Amino acid sequence: MSALTVPTQPFAGQRPGTSGLRKKVTVFQQPHYLENFVQSLFDILPDADQRAAQTLVLGGDGRFHNRVAVQTILRMAAANGFGRVLVGQGGLLSTPAASAVIRKRAAFGGIILSASHNPGGPDGDFGIKYNIGNGGPAPEKITEAIYQRTTEITAYQTTATADSADLDLDTLGTTTLGGPAGMAVEVIDSVALYADLMQTLFDFEAMRGWFAAGHRMRMDTMCAAGGPYAKAVLEGLLGAPAGTVVNGEPLEDFGGHHPDPNPAHATELIAAMTGAAAPDFGAASDGDADRNMILGRDFVVTPSDSLAVMAAHATKVPGYAAGLKGIARSMPTSCAADAVAKALGIPSHETPTGWKFFGNLLDADRVTLCGEESYGTGSNHVREKDGLWAVLFWLNLLAVTGESVESLVRGHWARFGRHYYSRHDWEGIPTDRADTLMTALRAQLPALAGQSFGALTLETADDFAYTDPVDGSVSTRQGVRLLFAGGARVVFRLSGTGTEGATLRVYLERFEADPARHDLPPQDALADLITLADRVASIRSLSGQAAPTVIT
Ligand code: VG1
Ligand code: CO
Numbered sequence: 001m002s003a004l005t006v007p008t009q010p011f012a013g014q015r016p017g018t019s020g021l022r023k024k025v026t027v028f029q030q031p032h033y034l035e036n037f038v039q040s041l042f043d044i045l046p047d048a049d050q051r052a053a054q055t056l057v058l059g060g061d062g063r064f065h066n067r068v069a070v071q072t073i074l075r076m077a078a079a080n081g082f083g084r085v086l087v088g089q090g091g092l093l094s095t096p097a098a099s100a101v102i103r104k105r106a107a108f109g110g111i112i113l114s115a116s117h118n119p120g121g122p123d124g125d126f127g128i129k130y131n132i133g134n135g136g137p138a139p140e141k142i143t144e145a146i147y148q149r150t151t152e153i154t155a156y157q158t159t160a161t162a163d164s165a166d167l168d169l170d171t172l173g174t175t176t177l178g179g180p181a182g183m184a185v186e187v188i189d190s191v192a193l194y195a196d197l198m199q200t201l202f203d204f205e206a207m208r209g210w211f212a213a214g215h216r217m218r219m220d221t222m223c224a225a226g227g228p229y230a231k232a233v234l235e236g237l238l239g240a241p242a243g244t245v246v247n248g249e250p251l252e253d254f255g256g257h258h259p260d261p262n263p264a265h266a267t268e269l270i271a272a273m274t275g276a277a278a279p280d281f282g283a284a285s286d287g288d289a290d291r292n293m294i295l296g297r298d299f300v301v302t303p304s305d306s307l308a309v310m311a312a313h314a315t316k317v318p319g320y321a322a323g324l325k326g327i328a329r330s331m332p333t334s335c336a337a338d339a340v341a342k343a344l345g346i347p348s349h350e351t352p353t354g355w356k357f358f359g360n361l362l363d364a365d366r367v368t369l370c371g372e373e374s375y376g377t378g379s380n381h382v383r384e385k386d387g388l389w390a391v392l393f394w395l396n397l398l399a400v401t402g403e404s405v406e407s408l409v410r411g412h413w414a415r416f417g418r419h420y421y422s423r424h425d426w427e428g429i430p431t432d433r434a435d436t437l438m439t440a441l442r443a444q445l446p447a448l449a450g451q452s453f454g455a456l457t458l459e460t461a462d463d464f465a466y467t468d469p470v471d472g473s474v475s476t477r478q479g480v481r482l483l484f485a486g487g488a489r490v491v492f493r494l495s496g497t498g499t500e501g502a503t504l505r506v507y508l509e510r511f512e513a514d515p516a517r518h519d520l521p522p523q524d525a526l527a528d529l530i531t532l533a534d535r536v537a538s539i540r541s542l543s544g545q546a547a548p549t550v551i552t
Contacts, residue, residue, distance in 0.1 A: 020129025039156035040149035051081035059093025060113025063120035079157035094289035096386035099135035117260035121253030136383025137356035201319030226289030261293035285387030296405025304334030307371030352478035360470035424548035434502030
């Protein structure tokens with residue numbers, strides 16, 4: 001073992017964002033950069049004297065630099081005295097699969113290498129995050145402690161020497177690496193445990209029947225981590241025809257695509273789902289396979305509606321037949337799920353953006369389903385959002401109801417009303433201008449409340465703060481909210497996952513009860529809110545941009 005003393009200070013200030021630390025690959029390639037973060041993490045983890053008995057899970061979405069980082073982390077884990085690391089074969093583990101492995105194998109925690117939906121390749125992004133023993137993203141007190149530690153450490157531990165050969169990550173089985181305890185490196189099948197879990201939740205017989213009856217599906221895994229999982233489950237266990245999964249080979253640069261399943265980036269899938277000859281069901285997942293997009297023929301489902309429809313029909317799915325304990329959504333996610341919770345007589349919770357805020361509610365068994373407007377849906381089966389799980393949930397509903405995607409959603413609107421919804425992203429704003437915008441907006445809040453803008457009356461203007469009902473921790477400044485009479489909303493917040501400048505996200509929502517008005521194009525239905533958002537926040541003038549870069 002060697003303890004390297006290196007000048008880690010230049011890399012101080014690695015503050016993890018919404019979903020861990022994300023930077024350009026070139027930043028992660030700087031000597032000692034990744035090491036600084038990993039040693040800081042190991043230093044702040046509790047029960048340091050128990051390391052030899054602790055197991056870590058390690059894997060990533062397979063993007064460029066994944067294998068290099070896995071090698072580095074294994075040697076650091078060994079030198080830090082960990083007893084065992086479970087590594088996905090080839091270094092690959094989707095985020096939900098990593099969560100499932102941590103839980104099933106009772107690991108101490110896990111390190112996930114992913115920048116999720118951000119582009120990959122040598123010029124793309126890389127990322128790392130830590131998940132705790134419940135399988136979920138580390139809470140803020142841990143990420144904050146990592147950050148503090150990166151400002152202090154001067155050395156890291158590794159077993160690496162100048163001539164150490166790479167460990168074999170491709171052959172299943174266990175080998176031993178040096179270090180104080182002699183760490184076991186167990187290369188595990190990336191898919192098996194996850195596929196087993198799916199079979200405990202869904203009606204595989206009914207879904208097999210759906211395919212056998214000639215229904216067709218297109219699942220686009222965007223050349224990312226989801227491919228092997230989708231192929232094993234859909235084409236393997238469910239008998240879907242070969243070719244149902246497209247872009248199913250994980251590539252280090254995601255084939256040059258942006259593995260973000262939304263109408264702006266999954267254009268190939270949208271085109272394939274258009275027209276009378278399109279498959280019955282379309283879906284996509286992101287870089288680390290935790291996000292999902294759901295489509296019918298000529299029909300796109302918004303993530304907020306998806307959560308609400310799933311909740312309304314949950315008891316038709318075996319894993320949820322006993323009903324839901326509650327539903328949680330992130331604050332910017334539409335209120336569609338709240339309407340379902342009300343009808344079901346169960347609690348609904350509104351949390352800040354980021355899956356880590358669902359962890360305590362799930363652990364305390366207060367909620368069963370969770371969702372975010374950013375194409376994330378999940379349940380208490382793991383502690384991450386789960387792309388393929390959401391796709392199987394919909395497939396299970398299609399199979400047992402005999403309905404189409406479109407008829408399920410239209411039926412939902414007819415019963416609960418439609419929550420028109422859109423998110424406008426303004427990417428690449430110079431950070432100082434984005435900060436100015438948010439500061440100016442916050443300063444206006446007291447004066448805004450009570451004002452009327454045409455037909456819109458602003459009832460509340462505030463900055464969302466959340467008190468965790470389980471542990472009492474408080475998170476402030478989680479997004480500026482303008483709440484109008486009748487349920488319309490505009491929310492502003494800055495992204496915590498971007499790597500270039502700042503991204504302003506503007507979330508727009510309006511409720512429409514009248515079924516005769518459920519067919520408007522969303523941008524038309526939200527037009528007055530879009531105008532108002534720009535007027536209040538001076539987005540165009542402060543960003544210097546004429547229009548949002550991405551609209552979902
Ligand atoms: C975005 C989404 C958020 C999601 C996060 C991680 O964060 O808005 O809902 O939880 O990405 O998703 P932000 O701070 O950029 O708005 V993923 O697929 O990276 O794990
Ligand atoms: Co993701």
